[in-house]
Amino acid sequence: SVELTAREFNLFCQSVQQLSETMKSLVTQLMEEELVSCELETEYLWMEVEGFPDAFRLSFILNQGRCVEGGWSASITSELIKGLARIQRFRVEN
Template structure:
């Protein structure tokens, strides 16, 4: 399930079972937010853009890998920038997502297999 805020608003927060993601253009430093049910972290605009870009690229990679792997074979893929590292682990159609913030705040988070498809869909909506 996705909850959308007004597209004309400076605040956009999307959430569902086990995930949430948002962006605020009306603040100076921490414009992005990623989280789950029991945790969240605010990200700078650069960190947030990197998070969205890497998560989308990893989801695409997992789709491509579906034709390369045998049934029941799992895969782990990692992408990173200077600010953030993301990793997916599991089957091409059913994988979790882990991130580590590599800047001074040194944070990390995790979404399970049930939340990831909706989080990836939400990223696509935020970027449009």
């Protein structure tokens, strides 16, 4: 378990969304059985998704100070993306 700062959480959410959208955009470019890996790196965060465009695992490393790393399986990543989207909508509405 790790607690993210506001800056880390915002960057985490943006990165997850960006990589998720990238994976979705690849669905028409890949054969059904092809796996793909995408990485995103900033000064504060490294993130990777790997799998199929509609089912991929997510890994991350916080680069600043704490050097925390973690990840989720494809089934959990799907739920994580939905949960983060709900949080972002709630934050915008309030």
